[in-house]
Each structure stands twice: as structure tokens, then as C-alpha cells.
Amino acid sequence: MTGTTIEAVRRTTVSRDGTPIAWWTSGSGPDLLLVHGTTADHTRWAAMTPMLEPHVTVHAMDRRGRGGSGDSPGYSLAAEADDVAALVEAIGGPVDVFGHSHGGLCALEASLRTAGIRRLVLYEPPIGVAAPAQLRRRLGGLVDSGRRDDAVSLFLRELAGLSAEQLAASRADASWPGRVAAAHTIVREEEAAAVYRFDPGRFARMRVPALLLDGTASPPELRASTAAVAGALPDVRVVPLVGHGHVAMLGAPDLVVRETLAFLQG
Numbered sequence: 001m002t003g004t005t006i007e008a009v010r011r012t013t014v015s016r017d018g019t020p021i022a023w024w025t026s027g028s029g030p031d032l033l034l035v036h037g038t039t040a041d042h043t044r045w046a047a048m049t050p051m052l053e054p055h056v057t058v059h060a061m062d063r064r065g066r067g068g069s070g071d072s073p074g075y076s077l078a079a080e081a082d083d084v085a086a087l088v089e090a091i092g093g094p095v096d097v098f099g100h101s102h103g104g105l106c107a108l109e110a111s112l113r114t115a116g117i118r119r120l121v122l123y124e125p126p127i128g129v130a131a132p133a134q135l136r137r138r139l140g141g142l143v144d145s146g147r148r149d150d151a152v153s154l155f156l157r158e159l160a161g162l163s164a165e166q167l168a169a170s171r172a173d174a175s176w177p178g179r180v181a182a183a184h185t186i187v188r189e190e191e192a193a194a195v196y197r198f199d200p201g202r203f204a205r206m207r208v209p210a211l212l213l214d215g216t217a218s219p220p221e222l223r224a225s226t227a228a229v230a231g232a233l234p235d236v237r238v239v240p241l242v243g244h245g246h247v248a249m250l251g252a253p254d255l256v257v258r259e260t261l262a263f264l265q266g
Helices: 077-091 102-110 133-144 148-158 164-172 176-181 185-195 220-232 253-265
Strands: 009-014 020-027 031-035 057-061 095-100 117-123 210-215 236-241
Touching (some): 031 077, 057 077, 077 102, 095 102, 102 117, 133 148, 148 176, 148 185, 164 176, 210 220, 210 253, 220 236, 236 253
Parallel strands (some): 031 057, 095 117, 117 210
Antiparallel strands (some): 020 057
16 A cells, blocks of 8 residues: 655644644545654654555644644643644544554543544553553653653653564654654653543443554553453444554554554445
């Protein structure tokens, strides 16, 4: 599955708390908002975007605290969910939303904040998965001492479970400079994930169809998290990404795109 990259148009909107949020639009067809995970920015999707553009209008956001988006003094997962909802409303729904990792948590919570989400694709949202306090302190120490590159590498190895080969691929990806620039956001997002309590009852009446992508080589905690979310959503399909872990967007972007489009167009 191939395509030609289309020059993206940058847009901005303002979230509920006044924070400006930027996103980049390209392609044609039904609207698909991409919500990246911890340390990343909108360039996280560089390998997938050319494959998506012939089929959907791609909207790739910078989550708050990085890239073209602003930030606020305090941080909360609720504010991030508001950001996703604000973009859905600005795009002008109905909008399909793909959230990876922490971005999946933001997308899931946003589904309770706006009626504009048509379908959800969630790739291993980390329910009950957060860096232990000791690791959060180590990450914070690396960032404070200016070792931002080391902080990102530590996070990806210790929590996301990337192998040496996968980490090398991540470092070579176009998204790496953005990851390093956003290293200061790692600890706050992990702190938010540590206190997040997933209440299945809040989603019992959700009518948004959802696809959950489950990397069979991902850490057991992430696979258990995916299963927990699947068990709570009324209209859900789980697709295993056989032999892949938490970053199949790098190792098998064609597979992720194929499964995503099959769900969105089905």
C-alpha cells in the first residue's frame, strides 16, 4: 500500500482552557484525526500518512506542550481530552479518531465530551500502566540535567518495552527530534496515567464503534490494558498485530493502515 505525500496545511484552534492546539491536514476523503502518544508529535505518523491520504483526510495534531501547540501551567488528562474534542469540533464532525498509547487515553476520554466522533481506533491505551515512581524520578532527573535524549530512550525501553532494534528504528524516524523536544512532557503524562482510574461504567452506553489494536509482542501490561478497554466498550473489535509490539507504525505501517481502513470503511 503506497501513496504520495501531500503538502499538509497547518491549522490551529483553541481548547476549552484557552490553550492553542495545532494540527496538520492533508489528503482527501472522510476525516481522520491522529492523536500521538507520549514524547511524540504530529510527525509520529510520517510513515502512515502517505498511505492514508488517498483514502481519508488526515488531521495530525500536536498535543499540548510540543511542536506548534501551546501549553498551560497545570496539566491534566481531562485538559488533553478537551483538546481532542476541540479539534473534532473545529474539523466539523463526524470525525474518526485514531489514538496511540497515551493519545488513546485522550481519544477515549474525548469520546465522552463530543458527539462528533464517528469511530475510534485505539492502539494500546495504557489503562493502569504507568512508569513506577522511581522511574518517573529518574526520567525527571534526566530532563532536569539536560539529558533529554537519554530520557526518551529510557522511557521507550523501560515502559514501552522497545527492543534495541525498535529503539534504533525510533531514533532514525522523523519523529525523534520532536520526541526529544517534548521530553519534559513525559513525567507529567506518566503522573496523570498513574492516578487515572478507568471506570467501565462510564462507557457502558457509548455508541461509538471502536477498533482496538493489540500488539502480540507488546509488554503483558499493555496487552492486559487493551483487553480491559475492550471488555468495557459496547461496540468493539480487537485486532491482533501478530509479531509486533507498541510501535507497529514504524515496523509495519502498511499493516496498521490496512487494519485501520478496513475498520473505518467497513
